[in-house]
Amino acid sequence: MDIVSDTLLYEGKAKKVFATADPGVVRVAYKDDATAFNGLKRGQIQGKGAINNQMSNLLFAYLQEHGVPTHFIEQVSERETLVRKVRIIPVEVVVRNLAAGSFSKRLGVAEGTDLPQALVEFYYKNDELGDPLITDDHAVILGLAEREELEQLRSLALRIDHLLVSKFSDCGLLLVDFKVEFGRTPDGEIVLADEISPDTCRLWDSETRKKLDKDRFRQDLGDVEDAYQEVFARVKLACAQLPREGRSV
Ligand SMILES: Nc1ncnc2c1ncn2[C@@H]1O[C@H](COP(=O)(O)OP(=O)(O)O)[C@@H](O)[C@H]1O
Ligand SMILES: [Mg+2]
Structure with missing residues (x-):
């Protein structure tokens, strides 16, 4: 699957969404940017993008395995994932x-x-x-x-x-x-x-x-960074037995 496309479809507070060669699939790239109170407080949390991407994917794969339909397709790097465009x-x-x-x-x-x-x-x-x-x-x-x-x-x-x-x-x-x-x-x-x-x-x-x-x-x-790392380490351990991929399209 071609993931090299870099047409930015939209950028939110925490992620960027890019088009791929497949119109039904987008690439989500997680940022380290953090906002709170409806954007009034802004900052960065080092390593957050990589942690949120990987942790989210582990949990989506777990939910998917237990019958919850999700957008998750495949993790492509520490901070990027292919998902079904919805x-x-x-x-x-x-x-x-x-x-x-x-x-x-x-x-x-x-x-x-x-x-x-x-x-x-x-x-x-x-x-x-x-x-x-x-x-x-x-x-x-x-x-x-x-x-x-x-x-x-x-x-x-x-x-x-x-x-x-x-x-x-x-x-x-x-x-x-x-x-x-x-x-x-x-x-x-x-x-x-x-x-x-x-x-x-x-x-x-x-x-x-x-x-x-x-x-x-x-x-x-x-x-803040330590807390995110601690949560990710624990989730990784608890999800260690899971397959890496979600449902394929
Ligand atoms: N599978 C998907 N297909 C299309 N858009 C998505 C998908 N998953 C998440 N999004 C959207 O990607 C955008 C970027 O995410 P994010 O940075 O968290 O935005 P926000 O600033 O709204 O919190 C959001 O509008 C989110 O709803
Ligand atoms: Mg968001």
């Missing part, structure tokens, strides 16, 4: 197991409080508006997704949560919450897209509850 559904799906972040702030629930059941939230993926929290009705009325698709997103997100909680538990990590994005393939299938990494998950050490994710950058807690 039309991203502009709904960010957040799953929370413990209270943290905007949930704690908005609703006055102490960070780290166990939730009685996993909570799924939808946010409108729109940087200008600051990714606002929306209801199903908002999503349908804005034409972001159909009601049946939202049900599908909710049930996929809960399955992903279940599988990730178990995998991260093998790593001695508590999955506090995470954000995922889904996309539609040309034939209308909904697949998990984007990334799963310490940028998009809150992960705490199971024993000490030390934060090992992007909150170290957001909150200036220090040791």
